[in-house]
Amino acid sequence: MxxxxxxxxxxxxxxxxxxxxxxxxxxxxxxxxxxxxxxxxxxxxxxxxxxxxxxxxxxxxxxxxxxxxxxxxxxxxxxxTEGPGFELRSSVSISAQGRLFYRGMDAGQLAEAATLEDVARLMWDARSANPFAEVRPRVGATPGSSARGRLFAALARRADEDAELKPRPPEALRIECARVLDEAVDAVAGPGPRLFLHQRLARAWKVQERDAHLVRRALVLAADAGLDAPAVAARAASDGGASPAGAALAGLAALSGSPDIIDLSRASAWVVAVRRQAADAARRAHEAGVLSGFGDPAWPRGDPRAAALLAAVDLPEDLARAMREGREMTGRAPTFGLALVAVARRLELPRDAAADLLMIGRLAGLLAHALDQTTNGSPIRARLRYVGPEPGAN
Known part of the structure; x- marks a missing residue:
């Protein structure tokens, strides 16, 4: 019965x-x-x-x-549920009806005009004060031979400096987050005038002023992706007592080996092949079963971030044709990773700039998850189910 x-x-x-x-x-x-x-x-x-x-x-x-x-x-x-901690509560973002919302606001609509600072303030629930107003440039370069290496080094340094046993009020934590994001951008872009974050990156990458909005849009759309593995990693680290920088570092470490980065890397290789061999490379790649950048399991009806970003960029004809043919051949929409790669190639950014855009934009969202977990999150008490050999059996 x-x-x-x-x-x-x-x-x-x-x-x-x-x-x-x-x-x-x-x-x-x-x-x-x-x-x-x-x-x-x-x-x-x-x-x-x-x-x-x-x-x-x-x-x-x-x-x-x-x-x-x-x-x-x-x-x-x-x-x-079988025990406490099965549910993670988040007020940062949610996907609904094929759209992504940051604290109830459509990410695609925000990308039309908002800066990464605007979106960070929204996601950090910093409505009454601007935490970036308290940020001052840091003297001294961040070591590292690559942009990603410098990004991780900057976060590790902040995680060490911000380690603090006593609780801080939300306002202080938001200023801490603003400093982390500001120094992360400096680590990638290098020192320079105190412009908006996207302008500093565009200046470092020698992007023409009229095209800088593409960098801004990419950063805004990359800020979060819902409650995925990087967000969970950041929340778990924050719940364990890590500073916002430490929690964000845990999230970026998860992101660096995630399906999103793998898709972006494969899409980048495909775009390079298309640019070198003309749009027929798309058909050959599809026939060989290696066509990347179309169809994301997380967005069965198409990623709205990719649609919003691609709608704003005027692609070269060879790449535009290849993307059209790729969509026709697969019956699937371009992924956000492919959209980032397409923008990076359009702007002639450095080889790994698409991944850098994803990580810097996502950093704002990971800091939001860390902050949300510290100020509003319920304790995470996940239970480990041991399925290994019986203790003492060997």
């Missing part, structure tokens, strides 16, 4: 086979959804080696009409 608890769970959780069938995807795509926080998963009470998946999330991603029992929240109520 089915218990009341089992009946309650049946409407909210399903096994892998049914989840794959309803989504129409392969297993690795399902795992990508879970790793990026798009689908909630939990161990099967009857077999802890297997997982169950939240029906509400699957309905939302597949676009199907909810059936009876399918309606639920992003995660189940706490009483239906």
């Amino acid at each position: 089915q218990s009341a608890g089992t009946a309650s769970q049946a409407g909210r959780w399903i096994g892998r086979g049914e989840a794959l069938a309803r989504l129409g995807v392969k297993a690795q795509t399902l795992y990508a959804y879970v790793s990026r926080g798009r689908i909630a998963a939990r161990p099967d009470p009857e077999d802890p080696r297997r997982s169950l998946y939240a029906v509400a999330d699957i309905v939302r991603l597949s676009g199907e009409e909810p059936a009876d029992g399918d309606i639920g929240q992003w995660l189940p109520p706490p009483e239906e």
